[in-house]
Amino acid sequence: MELGVIGLGRMGQIVVDRTLEAGHDVVAFDLEPEAVATAADAGAEPADSVADLVDRLGDDKHIWLMVPAGGAVDATLEELEDHLDEDDVVVDGGNSYFEDSVRRAESTPAAYLDCGTSGGPAGAHLGFSLMVGGPEWAYDELTPVFDAVATGPDGHERMGPAGSGHYVKMVHNGVEYALMQTYGEGFELLHEGRYDLDLESVASVWNNGAVIRSWLLELCEEAFREEGTDLGDVADRIEGGSTGTWTVQEGLEQEVPLPLIYTALGERFGSRADDGRFSRRLANRLRYGFGRHEVPRRE
Ligand SMILES: NC(=O)C1=CN([C@@H]2O[C@H](COP(=O)(O)OP(=O)(O)OC[C@H]3O[C@@H](n4cnc5c(N)ncnc54)[C@H](O)[C@@H]3O)[C@@H](O)[C@H]2O)C=CC1
Ligand SMILES: O=C(CO)[C@H](O)[C@H](O)COP(=O)(O)O
Known part of the structure:
Protein backbone atom coordinates (compact mmCIF):
# COMPACT_ATOMS: atom_id res chain seq x y z
CA MET A 1 0.00 0.00 0.00
CA GLU A 2 1.08 3.62 -0.54
CA LEU A 3 0.51 6.25 2.17
CA GLY A 4 0.99 10.01 2.05
CA VAL A 5 1.92 11.42 5.47
CA ILE A 6 1.58 15.16 6.18
CA GLY A 7 3.10 16.37 9.47
CA LEU A 8 6.36 14.69 10.42
CA GLY A 9 6.91 15.75 14.03
CA ARG A 10 7.15 13.51 17.11
CA MET A 11 4.13 11.42 16.08
CA GLY A 12 4.14 11.71 12.27
CA GLN A 13 7.69 10.38 11.97
CA ILE A 14 6.60 7.27 13.88
CA VAL A 15 3.70 6.77 11.47
CA VAL A 16 6.26 6.99 8.65
CA ASP A 17 8.75 4.60 10.28
CA ARG A 18 6.21 1.95 11.23
CA THR A 19 4.47 2.08 7.84
CA LEU A 20 7.81 1.68 6.04
CA GLU A 21 8.88 -1.13 8.38
CA ALA A 22 5.71 -3.03 7.45
CA GLY A 23 6.77 -2.91 3.79
CA HIS A 24 4.49 -0.12 2.53
CA ASP A 25 5.52 2.94 0.53
CA VAL A 26 5.38 6.42 2.05
CA VAL A 27 5.37 9.88 0.51
CA ALA A 28 6.09 12.48 3.19
CA PHE A 29 5.58 16.24 3.58
CA ASP A 30 6.06 18.75 6.40
CA LEU A 31 6.40 22.53 6.44
CA GLU A 32 9.87 21.97 7.94
CA PRO A 33 12.36 20.74 5.30
CA GLU A 34 14.46 19.10 8.05
CA ALA A 35 11.53 16.87 9.01
CA VAL A 36 11.08 15.87 5.35
CA ALA A 37 14.80 15.05 5.14
CA THR A 38 14.52 12.80 8.23
CA ALA A 39 11.59 10.94 6.65
CA ALA A 40 13.54 10.58 3.40
CA ASP A 41 16.51 9.14 5.32
CA ALA A 42 14.13 6.56 6.76
CA GLY A 43 13.08 5.54 3.23
CA ALA A 44 10.09 7.76 2.43
CA GLU A 45 9.72 9.62 -0.86
CA PRO A 46 10.07 13.33 0.00
CA ALA A 47 7.51 15.90 -1.23
CA ASP A 48 8.03 19.66 -1.15
CA SER A 49 4.37 20.70 -0.91
CA VAL A 50 0.91 19.22 -0.37
CA ALA A 51 0.30 19.42 -4.16
CA ASP A 52 3.60 17.64 -4.82
CA LEU A 53 2.68 14.90 -2.33
CA VAL A 54 -0.66 14.36 -4.05
CA ASP A 55 1.04 14.24 -7.49
CA ARG A 56 3.36 11.51 -6.26
CA LEU A 57 0.50 9.33 -5.01
CA GLY A 58 -1.35 7.07 -7.46
CA ASP A 59 -5.12 6.76 -7.89
CA ASP A 60 -7.17 5.99 -4.74
CA LYS A 61 -5.00 8.13 -2.51
CA HIS A 62 -4.52 7.37 1.20
CA ILE A 63 -3.31 10.36 3.23
CA TRP A 64 -2.54 10.50 6.98
CA LEU A 65 -2.51 13.94 8.64
CA MET A 66 -0.39 14.23 11.80
CA VAL A 67 -0.32 18.03 12.17
CA PRO A 68 -1.32 20.03 15.29
CA ALA A 69 -5.08 20.04 15.95
CA GLY A 70 -7.07 23.08 14.82
CA GLY A 71 -6.10 25.49 12.04
CA ALA A 72 -3.32 23.32 10.60
CA VAL A 73 -5.80 20.52 9.85
CA ASP A 74 -8.23 22.90 8.11
CA ALA A 75 -5.39 24.56 6.17
CA THR A 76 -4.10 21.17 4.96
CA LEU A 77 -7.58 19.97 3.98
CA GLU A 78 -8.11 23.19 2.04
CA GLU A 79 -4.93 22.51 0.07
CA LEU A 80 -5.94 18.88 -0.51
CA GLU A 81 -9.55 19.61 -1.48
CA ASP A 82 -9.11 20.04 -5.25
CA HIS A 83 -7.01 16.87 -5.50
CA LEU A 84 -9.36 14.43 -3.74
CA ASP A 85 -12.36 12.39 -4.82
CA GLU A 86 -14.73 9.94 -3.15
CA ASP A 87 -12.41 6.94 -3.68
CA ASP A 88 -9.64 8.56 -1.63
CA VAL A 89 -9.23 8.31 2.15
CA VAL A 90 -7.91 10.95 4.56
CA VAL A 91 -7.00 9.97 8.14
CA ASP A 92 -6.63 12.65 10.82
CA GLY A 93 -4.47 10.99 13.49
CA GLY A 94 -4.12 14.12 15.67
CA ASN A 95 -6.04 15.21 18.75
CA SER A 96 -8.77 17.06 16.87
CA TYR A 97 -12.01 18.12 18.55
CA PHE A 98 -14.65 15.55 17.54
CA GLU A 99 -17.15 18.15 16.33
CA ASP A 100 -14.49 19.58 14.01
CA SER A 101 -14.01 16.05 12.67
CA VAL A 102 -17.74 15.66 11.97
CA ARG A 103 -17.70 18.99 10.09
CA ARG A 104 -14.57 17.99 8.14
CA ALA A 105 -16.02 14.58 7.25
CA GLU A 106 -19.02 16.35 5.72
CA SER A 107 -16.99 18.88 3.73
CA THR A 108 -14.03 16.75 2.54
CA PRO A 109 -14.51 15.20 -0.93
CA ALA A 110 -12.71 12.00 0.21
CA ALA A 111 -13.76 9.50 2.89
CA TYR A 112 -12.64 10.91 6.24
CA LEU A 113 -11.41 8.85 9.19
CA ASP A 114 -10.95 10.57 12.57
CA CYS A 115 -8.34 8.55 14.37
CA GLY A 116 -7.59 9.02 18.06
CA THR A 117 -3.97 8.01 18.63
CA SER A 118 -2.60 6.95 22.01
CA GLY A 119 0.82 5.76 23.08
CA GLY A 120 2.89 8.89 22.44
CA PRO A 121 6.43 9.08 21.09
CA ALA A 122 7.67 6.98 24.00
CA GLY A 123 5.41 4.15 22.85
CA ALA A 124 6.74 4.11 19.30
CA HIS A 125 8.47 0.76 19.60
CA LEU A 126 5.23 -0.93 20.75
CA GLY A 127 2.94 0.76 18.27
CA PHE A 128 -0.07 2.92 19.04
CA SER A 129 -3.62 2.33 20.17
CA LEU A 130 -5.90 3.73 17.44
CA MET A 131 -9.58 4.65 17.89
CA VAL A 132 -11.11 5.23 14.45
CA GLY A 133 -14.36 6.88 13.39
CA GLY A 134 -15.82 7.09 9.87
CA PRO A 135 -17.02 4.92 7.00
CA GLU A 136 -16.46 1.19 7.43
CA TRP A 137 -15.18 0.65 3.86
CA ALA A 138 -12.47 3.28 4.38
CA TYR A 139 -11.45 1.73 7.72
CA ASP A 140 -11.26 -1.70 6.04
CA GLU A 141 -9.22 -0.28 3.15
CA LEU A 142 -6.70 1.34 5.52
CA THR A 143 -6.46 -1.73 7.77
CA PRO A 144 -2.96 -2.72 6.54
CA VAL A 145 -1.70 0.74 7.55
CA PHE A 146 -3.54 0.65 10.89
CA ASP A 147 -2.02 -2.81 11.54
CA ALA A 148 1.42 -1.26 10.98
CA VAL A 149 0.98 1.94 13.00
CA ALA A 150 -0.89 0.30 15.88
CA THR A 151 0.48 -2.44 18.14
CA GLY A 152 -0.97 -4.84 15.55
CA PRO A 153 -4.48 -5.95 14.54
CA ASP A 154 -5.68 -5.70 18.18
CA GLY A 155 -4.35 -2.16 18.52
CA HIS A 156 -7.01 -0.50 16.38
CA GLU A 157 -10.76 -0.61 16.17
CA ARG A 158 -13.53 1.23 14.35
CA MET A 159 -15.56 3.02 17.03
CA GLY A 160 -18.48 4.11 14.83
CA PRO A 161 -19.45 6.97 12.50
CA ALA A 162 -17.65 10.28 11.90
CA GLY A 163 -16.36 11.91 15.09
CA SER A 164 -16.51 8.78 17.24
CA GLY A 165 -12.76 8.10 17.07
CA HIS A 166 -11.83 11.55 18.31
CA TYR A 167 -14.67 11.43 20.84
CA VAL A 168 -13.23 8.25 22.40
N1 LIG B 1 2.88 14.01 21.38
C1 LIG B 1 1.94 13.18 21.83
O1 LIG B 1 2.07 12.53 22.89
C2 LIG B 1 0.68 12.96 21.08
C3 LIG B 1 0.25 13.86 20.12
N2 LIG B 1 -0.94 13.64 19.46
C4 LIG B 1 -1.44 14.58 18.47
O2 LIG B 1 -0.76 14.33 17.22
C5 LIG B 1 -0.66 15.56 16.49
C6 LIG B 1 0.81 15.83 16.20
O3 LIG B 1 1.47 15.90 17.45
P1 LIG B 1 3.07 15.90 17.56
O4 LIG B 1 3.68 15.03 16.53
O5 LIG B 1 3.36 15.67 19.00
O6 LIG B 1 3.38 17.43 17.19
P2 LIG B 1 4.77 18.06 16.68
O7 LIG B 1 4.69 19.51 17.01
O8 LIG B 1 5.91 17.27 17.17
O9 LIG B 1 4.70 17.86 15.09
C7 LIG B 1 3.79 18.53 14.26
C8 LIG B 1 4.42 18.63 12.88
O10 LIG B 1 3.45 19.14 11.97
C9 LIG B 1 4.11 20.07 11.12
N3 LIG B 1 3.10 20.96 10.58
C10 LIG B 1 2.41 21.93 11.22
N4 LIG B 1 1.52 22.51 10.38
C11 LIG B 1 1.67 21.89 9.18
C12 LIG B 1 1.05 22.05 7.92
N5 LIG B 1 0.08 22.96 7.73
N6 LIG B 1 1.47 21.27 6.89
C13 LIG B 1 2.45 20.34 7.08
N7 LIG B 1 3.08 20.15 8.26
C14 LIG B 1 2.68 20.91 9.30
C15 LIG B 1 5.14 20.75 12.00
O11 LIG B 1 6.17 21.36 11.22
C16 LIG B 1 5.62 19.58 12.84
O12 LIG B 1 6.72 18.91 12.23
C17 LIG B 1 -1.33 16.62 17.37
O13 LIG B 1 -2.68 16.75 17.02
C18 LIG B 1 -1.20 16.04 18.76
O14 LIG B 1 -2.17 16.56 19.65
C19 LIG B 1 -1.71 12.52 19.69
C20 LIG B 1 -1.32 11.61 20.62
C21 LIG B 1 -0.10 11.75 21.40
O1 LIG C 1 -2.88 12.84 23.56
C1 LIG C 1 -1.85 12.83 24.20
C2 LIG C 1 -1.51 11.72 25.11
O2 LIG C 1 -2.52 10.76 25.14
C3 LIG C 1 -0.92 13.98 24.06
O3 LIG C 1 0.27 13.81 24.78
C4 LIG C 1 -1.63 15.24 24.46
O4 LIG C 1 -0.81 16.35 24.17
C5 LIG C 1 -2.01 15.21 25.94
O5 LIG C 1 -2.98 16.18 26.20
P1 LIG C 1 -2.58 17.57 26.88
O6 LIG C 1 -1.67 18.29 25.91
O7 LIG C 1 -3.89 18.25 27.08
O8 LIG C 1 -1.86 17.24 28.13
Whole structure:
Protein backbone atom coordinates (compact mmCIF):
# COMPACT_ATOMS: atom_id res chain seq x y z
CA MET A 1 0.00 0.00 0.00
CA GLU A 2 1.08 3.62 -0.54
CA LEU A 3 0.51 6.25 2.17
CA GLY A 4 0.99 10.01 2.05
CA VAL A 5 1.92 11.42 5.47
CA ILE A 6 1.58 15.16 6.18
CA GLY A 7 3.10 16.37 9.47
CA LEU A 8 6.36 14.69 10.42
CA GLY A 9 6.91 15.75 14.03
CA ARG A 10 7.15 13.51 17.11
CA MET A 11 4.13 11.42 16.08
CA GLY A 12 4.14 11.71 12.27
CA GLN A 13 7.69 10.38 11.97
CA ILE A 14 6.60 7.27 13.88
CA VAL A 15 3.70 6.77 11.47
CA VAL A 16 6.26 6.99 8.65
CA ASP A 17 8.75 4.60 10.28
CA ARG A 18 6.21 1.95 11.23
CA THR A 19 4.47 2.08 7.84
CA LEU A 20 7.81 1.68 6.04
CA GLU A 21 8.88 -1.13 8.38
CA ALA A 22 5.71 -3.03 7.45
CA GLY A 23 6.77 -2.91 3.79
CA HIS A 24 4.49 -0.12 2.53
CA ASP A 25 5.52 2.94 0.53
CA VAL A 26 5.38 6.42 2.05
CA VAL A 27 5.37 9.88 0.51
CA ALA A 28 6.09 12.48 3.19
CA PHE A 29 5.58 16.24 3.58
CA ASP A 30 6.06 18.75 6.40
CA LEU A 31 6.40 22.53 6.44
CA GLU A 32 9.87 21.97 7.94
CA PRO A 33 12.36 20.74 5.30
CA GLU A 34 14.46 19.10 8.05
CA ALA A 35 11.53 16.87 9.01
CA VAL A 36 11.08 15.87 5.35
CA ALA A 37 14.80 15.05 5.14
CA THR A 38 14.52 12.80 8.23
CA ALA A 39 11.59 10.94 6.65
CA ALA A 40 13.54 10.58 3.40
CA ASP A 41 16.51 9.14 5.32
CA ALA A 42 14.13 6.56 6.76
CA GLY A 43 13.08 5.54 3.23
CA ALA A 44 10.09 7.76 2.43
CA GLU A 45 9.72 9.62 -0.86
CA PRO A 46 10.07 13.33 0.00
CA ALA A 47 7.51 15.90 -1.23
CA ASP A 48 8.03 19.66 -1.15
CA SER A 49 4.37 20.70 -0.91
CA VAL A 50 0.91 19.22 -0.37
CA ALA A 51 0.30 19.42 -4.16
CA ASP A 52 3.60 17.64 -4.82
CA LEU A 53 2.68 14.90 -2.33
CA VAL A 54 -0.66 14.36 -4.05
CA ASP A 55 1.04 14.24 -7.49
CA ARG A 56 3.36 11.51 -6.26
CA LEU A 57 0.50 9.33 -5.01
CA GLY A 58 -1.35 7.07 -7.46
CA ASP A 59 -5.12 6.76 -7.89
CA ASP A 60 -7.17 5.99 -4.74
CA LYS A 61 -5.00 8.13 -2.51
CA HIS A 62 -4.52 7.37 1.20
CA ILE A 63 -3.31 10.36 3.23
CA TRP A 64 -2.54 10.50 6.98
CA LEU A 65 -2.51 13.94 8.64
CA MET A 66 -0.39 14.23 11.80
CA VAL A 67 -0.32 18.03 12.17
CA PRO A 68 -1.32 20.03 15.29
CA ALA A 69 -5.08 20.04 15.95
CA GLY A 70 -7.07 23.08 14.82
CA GLY A 71 -6.10 25.49 12.04
CA ALA A 72 -3.32 23.32 10.60
CA VAL A 73 -5.80 20.52 9.85
CA ASP A 74 -8.23 22.90 8.11
CA ALA A 75 -5.39 24.56 6.17
CA THR A 76 -4.10 21.17 4.96
CA LEU A 77 -7.58 19.97 3.98
CA GLU A 78 -8.11 23.19 2.04
CA GLU A 79 -4.93 22.51 0.07
CA LEU A 80 -5.94 18.88 -0.51
CA GLU A 81 -9.55 19.61 -1.48
CA ASP A 82 -9.11 20.04 -5.25
CA HIS A 83 -7.01 16.87 -5.50
CA LEU A 84 -9.36 14.43 -3.74
CA ASP A 85 -12.36 12.39 -4.82
CA GLU A 86 -14.73 9.94 -3.15
CA ASP A 87 -12.41 6.94 -3.68
CA ASP A 88 -9.64 8.56 -1.63
CA VAL A 89 -9.23 8.31 2.15
CA VAL A 90 -7.91 10.95 4.56
CA VAL A 91 -7.00 9.97 8.14
CA ASP A 92 -6.63 12.65 10.82
CA GLY A 93 -4.47 10.99 13.49
CA GLY A 94 -4.12 14.12 15.67
CA ASN A 95 -6.04 15.21 18.75
CA SER A 96 -8.77 17.06 16.87
CA TYR A 97 -12.01 18.12 18.55
CA PHE A 98 -14.65 15.55 17.54
CA GLU A 99 -17.15 18.15 16.33
CA ASP A 100 -14.49 19.58 14.01
CA SER A 101 -14.01 16.05 12.67
CA VAL A 102 -17.74 15.66 11.97
CA ARG A 103 -17.70 18.99 10.09
CA ARG A 104 -14.57 17.99 8.14
CA ALA A 105 -16.02 14.58 7.25
CA GLU A 106 -19.02 16.35 5.72
CA SER A 107 -16.99 18.88 3.73
CA THR A 108 -14.03 16.75 2.54
CA PRO A 109 -14.51 15.20 -0.93
CA ALA A 110 -12.71 12.00 0.21
CA ALA A 111 -13.76 9.50 2.89
CA TYR A 112 -12.64 10.91 6.24
CA LEU A 113 -11.41 8.85 9.19
CA ASP A 114 -10.95 10.57 12.57
CA CYS A 115 -8.34 8.55 14.37
CA GLY A 116 -7.59 9.02 18.06
CA THR A 117 -3.97 8.01 18.63
CA SER A 118 -2.60 6.95 22.01
CA GLY A 119 0.82 5.76 23.08
CA GLY A 120 2.89 8.89 22.44
CA PRO A 121 6.43 9.08 21.09
CA ALA A 122 7.67 6.98 24.00
CA GLY A 123 5.41 4.15 22.85
CA ALA A 124 6.74 4.11 19.30
CA HIS A 125 8.47 0.76 19.60
CA LEU A 126 5.23 -0.93 20.75
CA GLY A 127 2.94 0.76 18.27
CA PHE A 128 -0.07 2.92 19.04
CA SER A 129 -3.62 2.33 20.17
CA LEU A 130 -5.90 3.73 17.44
CA MET A 131 -9.58 4.65 17.89
CA VAL A 132 -11.11 5.23 14.45
CA GLY A 133 -14.36 6.88 13.39
CA GLY A 134 -15.82 7.09 9.87
CA PRO A 135 -17.02 4.92 7.00
CA GLU A 136 -16.46 1.19 7.43
CA TRP A 137 -15.18 0.65 3.86
CA ALA A 138 -12.47 3.28 4.38
CA TYR A 139 -11.45 1.73 7.72
CA ASP A 140 -11.26 -1.70 6.04
CA GLU A 141 -9.22 -0.28 3.15
CA LEU A 142 -6.70 1.34 5.52
CA THR A 143 -6.46 -1.73 7.77
CA PRO A 144 -2.96 -2.72 6.54
CA VAL A 145 -1.70 0.74 7.55
CA PHE A 146 -3.54 0.65 10.89
CA ASP A 147 -2.02 -2.81 11.54
CA ALA A 148 1.42 -1.26 10.98
CA VAL A 149 0.98 1.94 13.00
CA ALA A 150 -0.89 0.30 15.88
CA THR A 151 0.48 -2.44 18.14
CA GLY A 152 -0.97 -4.84 15.55
CA PRO A 153 -4.48 -5.95 14.54
CA ASP A 154 -5.68 -5.70 18.18
CA GLY A 155 -4.35 -2.16 18.52
CA HIS A 156 -7.01 -0.50 16.38
CA GLU A 157 -10.76 -0.61 16.17
CA ARG A 158 -13.53 1.23 14.35
CA MET A 159 -15.56 3.02 17.03
CA GLY A 160 -18.48 4.11 14.83
CA PRO A 161 -19.45 6.97 12.50
CA ALA A 162 -17.65 10.28 11.90
CA GLY A 163 -16.36 11.91 15.09
CA SER A 164 -16.51 8.78 17.24
CA GLY A 165 -12.76 8.10 17.07
CA HIS A 166 -11.83 11.55 18.31
CA TYR A 167 -14.67 11.43 20.84
CA VAL A 168 -13.23 8.25 22.40
CA LYS A 169 -9.72 9.77 22.37
CA MET A 170 -11.04 12.92 24.09
CA VAL A 171 -12.44 10.80 26.92
CA HIS A 172 -9.19 8.78 27.04
CA ASN A 173 -7.32 12.01 27.67
CA GLY A 174 -9.76 12.98 30.43
CA VAL A 175 -9.00 9.65 32.09
CA GLU A 176 -5.28 10.32 31.56
CA TYR A 177 -5.60 13.66 33.42
CA ALA A 178 -7.37 12.01 36.37
CA LEU A 179 -4.88 9.13 36.60
CA MET A 180 -1.93 11.52 36.60
CA GLN A 181 -3.66 13.55 39.31
CA THR A 182 -4.25 10.55 41.57
CA TYR A 183 -0.70 9.21 41.20
CA GLY A 184 0.51 12.74 41.91
CA GLU A 185 -1.58 13.00 45.07
CA GLY A 186 -0.44 9.61 46.37
CA PHE A 187 3.22 10.39 45.79
CA GLU A 188 2.79 13.88 47.27
CA LEU A 189 1.48 12.33 50.50
CA LEU A 190 4.34 9.82 50.54
CA HIS A 191 6.83 12.62 49.89
CA GLU A 192 5.44 14.93 52.57
CA GLY A 193 4.39 12.16 55.00
CA ARG A 194 5.82 10.32 58.01
CA TYR A 195 8.57 8.23 56.42
CA ASP A 196 11.67 9.13 54.49
CA LEU A 197 10.80 7.15 51.37
CA ASP A 198 12.59 6.50 48.12
CA LEU A 199 9.74 7.10 45.68
CA GLU A 200 11.47 5.28 42.82
CA SER A 201 11.46 2.14 45.01
CA VAL A 202 7.81 2.66 45.90
CA ALA A 203 6.86 3.02 42.23
CA SER A 204 9.00 0.02 41.35
CA VAL A 205 7.44 -2.28 43.94
CA TRP A 206 3.94 -1.08 42.97
CA ASN A 207 4.75 -1.84 39.34
CA ASN A 208 5.55 -5.43 40.27
CA GLY A 209 2.18 -7.00 40.87
CA ALA A 210 0.31 -4.21 42.67
CA VAL A 211 -3.33 -3.46 41.83
CA ILE A 212 -2.38 0.05 40.69
CA ARG A 213 0.47 -0.93 38.33
CA SER A 214 0.29 0.77 34.93
CA TRP A 215 2.35 2.43 32.20
CA LEU A 216 1.81 5.81 33.83
CA LEU A 217 3.17 4.34 37.06
CA GLU A 218 6.20 3.04 35.15
CA LEU A 219 6.66 6.60 33.92
CA CYS A 220 6.45 7.81 37.55
CA GLU A 221 9.26 5.36 38.37
CA GLU A 222 11.26 6.68 35.42
CA ALA A 223 10.64 10.28 36.52
CA PHE A 224 11.92 9.61 40.08
CA ARG A 225 14.92 7.69 38.73
CA GLU A 226 15.87 10.47 36.31
CA GLU A 227 14.91 13.55 38.38
CA GLY A 228 15.42 12.31 41.94
CA THR A 229 12.87 11.40 44.62
CA ASP A 230 12.02 15.13 45.16
CA LEU A 231 11.74 15.71 41.37
CA GLY A 232 14.72 18.09 41.44
CA ASP A 233 14.03 21.28 39.51
CA VAL A 234 10.82 20.10 37.78
CA ALA A 235 8.45 23.08 37.99
CA ASP A 236 4.95 23.09 39.49
CA ARG A 237 3.32 23.94 36.17
CA ILE A 238 1.28 21.66 33.88
CA GLU A 239 0.78 22.72 30.27
CA GLY A 240 -1.79 21.37 27.81
CA GLY A 241 -5.45 21.22 28.78
CA SER A 242 -7.57 21.41 25.64
CA THR A 243 -8.60 17.73 25.45
CA GLY A 244 -9.49 17.69 29.17
CA THR A 245 -11.53 20.87 28.78
CA TRP A 246 -13.52 19.28 25.94
CA THR A 247 -14.13 16.18 28.10
CA VAL A 248 -15.45 18.25 31.01
CA GLN A 249 -17.62 20.35 28.67
CA GLU A 250 -19.08 17.17 27.18
CA GLY A 251 -19.75 15.80 30.67
CA LEU A 252 -21.68 18.97 31.51
CA GLU A 253 -23.62 18.82 28.24
CA GLN A 254 -24.53 15.15 28.75
CA GLU A 255 -25.19 15.71 32.48
CA VAL A 256 -22.62 13.04 33.36
CA PRO A 257 -20.68 14.00 36.50
CA LEU A 258 -16.90 13.92 36.03
CA PRO A 259 -15.60 15.22 39.37
CA LEU A 260 -12.14 13.63 39.15
CA ILE A 261 -11.44 14.76 35.60
CA TYR A 262 -12.75 18.24 36.43
CA THR A 263 -10.50 18.43 39.48
CA ALA A 264 -7.47 17.30 37.50
CA LEU A 265 -8.20 19.96 34.89
CA GLY A 266 -8.63 22.55 37.63
CA GLU A 267 -5.24 21.58 39.06
CA ARG A 268 -3.66 22.27 35.68
CA PHE A 269 -5.20 25.70 35.44
CA GLY A 270 -4.29 26.34 39.08
CA SER A 271 -0.70 25.34 38.44
CA ARG A 272 -0.23 28.30 36.15
CA ALA A 273 -0.96 30.82 38.86
CA ASP A 274 1.41 29.75 41.64
CA ASP A 275 4.34 27.46 42.36
CA GLY A 276 5.08 24.54 44.67
CA ARG A 277 2.64 21.59 44.31
CA PHE A 278 4.40 18.24 44.07
CA SER A 279 1.56 16.46 42.24
CA ARG A 280 1.64 19.05 39.47
CA ARG A 281 5.41 18.85 39.16
CA LEU A 282 5.08 15.07 38.70
CA ALA A 283 2.37 15.52 36.04
CA ASN A 284 4.63 18.03 34.30
CA ARG A 285 7.43 15.45 34.19
CA LEU A 286 5.09 12.58 33.16
CA ARG A 287 3.98 14.54 30.08
CA TYR A 288 7.64 14.32 28.99
CA GLY A 289 7.58 10.60 29.80
CA PHE A 290 4.79 9.73 27.39
CA GLY A 291 4.61 12.68 25.04
CA ARG A 292 8.14 14.12 24.97
CA HIS A 293 6.48 17.45 25.82
CA GLU A 294 8.88 20.13 27.01
CA VAL A 295 9.40 20.12 30.84
CA PRO A 296 9.14 23.63 32.31
CA ARG A 297 11.90 23.88 34.94
CA ARG A 298 12.20 25.94 38.09
CA GLU A 299 14.41 29.02 37.93
N1 LIG B 1 2.88 14.01 21.38
C1 LIG B 1 1.94 13.18 21.83
O1 LIG B 1 2.07 12.53 22.89
C2 LIG B 1 0.68 12.96 21.08
C3 LIG B 1 0.25 13.86 20.12
N2 LIG B 1 -0.94 13.64 19.46
C4 LIG B 1 -1.44 14.58 18.47
O2 LIG B 1 -0.76 14.33 17.22
C5 LIG B 1 -0.66 15.56 16.49
C6 LIG B 1 0.81 15.83 16.20
O3 LIG B 1 1.47 15.90 17.45
P1 LIG B 1 3.07 15.90 17.56
O4 LIG B 1 3.68 15.03 16.53
O5 LIG B 1 3.36 15.67 19.00
O6 LIG B 1 3.38 17.43 17.19
P2 LIG B 1 4.77 18.06 16.68
O7 LIG B 1 4.69 19.51 17.01
O8 LIG B 1 5.91 17.27 17.17
O9 LIG B 1 4.70 17.86 15.09
C7 LIG B 1 3.79 18.53 14.26
C8 LIG B 1 4.42 18.63 12.88
O10 LIG B 1 3.45 19.14 11.97
C9 LIG B 1 4.11 20.07 11.12
N3 LIG B 1 3.10 20.96 10.58
C10 LIG B 1 2.41 21.93 11.22
N4 LIG B 1 1.52 22.51 10.38
C11 LIG B 1 1.67 21.89 9.18
C12 LIG B 1 1.05 22.05 7.92
N5 LIG B 1 0.08 22.96 7.73
N6 LIG B 1 1.47 21.27 6.89
C13 LIG B 1 2.45 20.34 7.08
N7 LIG B 1 3.08 20.15 8.26
C14 LIG B 1 2.68 20.91 9.30
C15 LIG B 1 5.14 20.75 12.00
O11 LIG B 1 6.17 21.36 11.22
C16 LIG B 1 5.62 19.58 12.84
O12 LIG B 1 6.72 18.91 12.23
C17 LIG B 1 -1.33 16.62 17.37
O13 LIG B 1 -2.68 16.75 17.02
C18 LIG B 1 -1.20 16.04 18.76
O14 LIG B 1 -2.17 16.56 19.65
C19 LIG B 1 -1.71 12.52 19.69
C20 LIG B 1 -1.32 11.61 20.62
C21 LIG B 1 -0.10 11.75 21.40
O1 LIG C 1 -2.88 12.84 23.56
C1 LIG C 1 -1.85 12.83 24.20
C2 LIG C 1 -1.51 11.72 25.11
O2 LIG C 1 -2.52 10.76 25.14
C3 LIG C 1 -0.92 13.98 24.06
O3 LIG C 1 0.27 13.81 24.78
C4 LIG C 1 -1.63 15.24 24.46
O4 LIG C 1 -0.81 16.35 24.17
C5 LIG C 1 -2.01 15.21 25.94
O5 LIG C 1 -2.98 16.18 26.20
P1 LIG C 1 -2.58 17.57 26.88
O6 LIG C 1 -1.67 18.29 25.91
O7 LIG C 1 -3.89 18.25 27.08
O8 LIG C 1 -1.86 17.24 28.13
